[in-house]
Amino acid sequence: MLRNFKLEKYLEDGKKTYSKREDIENLADSLTEKKFRNIVILGIGGTWAEWYAIVEYCRHLSDFPIYLENAAEFLVKKNMNYLSKDSLVITSSASGNTKEILEAVKLCMAEGIRVYGFTRDETTPLAKLLTKAIYNPCGDCEHSYLMYFMLALRLYHNMGYFDSYKRWADQMQHLYTNLIRIREEFEPRAAEIAKKYAKEPYTMFVGSGLLWGETYLFTMCILEEMQWVRTKAVTSADFFHGPLELVEKDVPVFLVMGEDEYRPLDERVERFARKFTDKLEVFDTKEFHLTDIDDEFRLIVTPMIITAILTERLAVHYELNTGHSLEFRRYYRQFEY
């Protein structure tokens, strides 16, 4: 039994999201025909963090130039010679009214650069700006991951860098039932961890590679923004150049462990932290089996596993223990700043 989780609605949302496959593939195919010299992704906050995994994965498929831009920095930064009318610019905002994203899209349009992307539906301000929008009606993290990966991997498939696209996309029909089972497996641990740590004055988070985006998202957009819980997020490589000195018996260290080539860096953190804190928690995607999804596609699913167990499940249990609604903000989007 999952706390505050509507199982039927979730499966329905999964179907809705998956049903966009044809729209997304058609868009990717028409973009491929138009040709482009590079891909520029505009994100900010949570969307930046989600795209991080996609961009990182794509860079392993090919050295075709793909750039991930923070939309606020994009608005001011000067060294972007790669941005041109030959760029394929993609963005996303579920709400469709994220200020920095809208301004960044307008800036592209003023230069005659077309922008494509994802937003909730046709009524959002972003939908009205985009050259062509894909509607992402559910918008929670795994839905976004699935849609972004579909678009990116279809583009890479069309360029000759991801031959197994069809098999992968077919198997993604099984994503949601896997993520429900994984949630159920993790639920008792989520309850236990949140009970133990939700009121800690400080929690260190360590992650790397493909999962760095999720590590950053969970600390910044969930614990800080939605729970007012203080965190420090650091990569597994950097952990050994400063933050390690803060570790002691009662300092919580949460380690997000993935399956890419950065794993040895995560393992080094684990060995160190086991010795010096009693409050180490490891979130290792390897502990979760995937049914009807080939092992070669596991990497793509790892950020979705972490989003299911941390950004969704653990957040719900933190809320229970902090008593601070995940919906409540005092500043964010409450007024102009």
Place this chain on the structure above:
Amino acid sequence: MLRNFKLEKYLEDGKKTYSKREDIENLADSLTEKKFRNIVILGIGGTWAEWYAIVEYCRHLSDFPIYLENAAEFLVKKNMNYLSKDSLVITSSASGNTKEILEAVKLCMAEGIRVYGFTRDETTPLAKLLTKAIYNPCGDCEHSYLMYFMLALRLYHNMGYFDSYKRWADQMQHLYTNLIRIREEFEPRAAEIAKKYAKEPYTMFVGSGLLWGETYLFTMCILEEMQWVRTKAVTSADFFHGPLELVEKDVPVFLVMGEDEYRPLDERVERFARKFTDKLEVFDTKEFHLTDIDDEFRLIVTPMIITAILTERLAVHYELNTGHSLEFRRYYRQFEY
């Protein structure tokens, strides 16, 4: 009067560092003759952070490909098709025995890729590996900045991207007297800030652009590693996507403000933080005048100003107030991990 500061030795060190100008220029000139297709910098911890400013600056001069690699990630990551025998690989380690740097250099050598760089003297393990080393006898941050900028800017000058190299390098003779005066101007504030905040359980640091490296370095390598003080470092753009919710009257927010195009993002943070915390401290390079250095070179000097006032001066005063020696470590380099 500057606390724990040997004025004469400092000026002498400055002269020693500046005296390497010819060696550095000769190296840059001979590297230019050999030709290279891209530049790859290997750093970790503090050296990564210092190189960050140089790489960021160079990217404004030209879109010639230059990559900044974290040496620990470099050892495992797979998507580095740009690395080849035609790459110019540069690294640095003052001690010359940083584990990840040594392994990364060996990995390059095994591929037949030559590596150049900076280390204390000819006796260090790194000196023995490098194809050609420049000795950086003093090694503190501004010395490193000056030497790294000299090498990089001479290379960019030779490629036709930095015509004013000679005038800049000539004016850098006046760097150290400027940085002494700036230290003296800042000293009372360093004493006051450290007294007020050194025992805070949590301090948020915000920075951007060219100065992001220093923001990261001061929090991670100084406060966390050398003072066991808990910090959160976040960019000015990201501040508004999560961390802002943590700000309240008694939460210290330290804002590092520079003079590049990211400044409007810093100013936005300042406006917000002024309203919601009584503990905002702004470190703005614009407040410091430079004598005998042209305004067009100010940007290059901004990380050196921040390193002088924070990484050096503020650190000394934190030490006084925490009672925790800047030399003391419990884990870092104390044993194998």
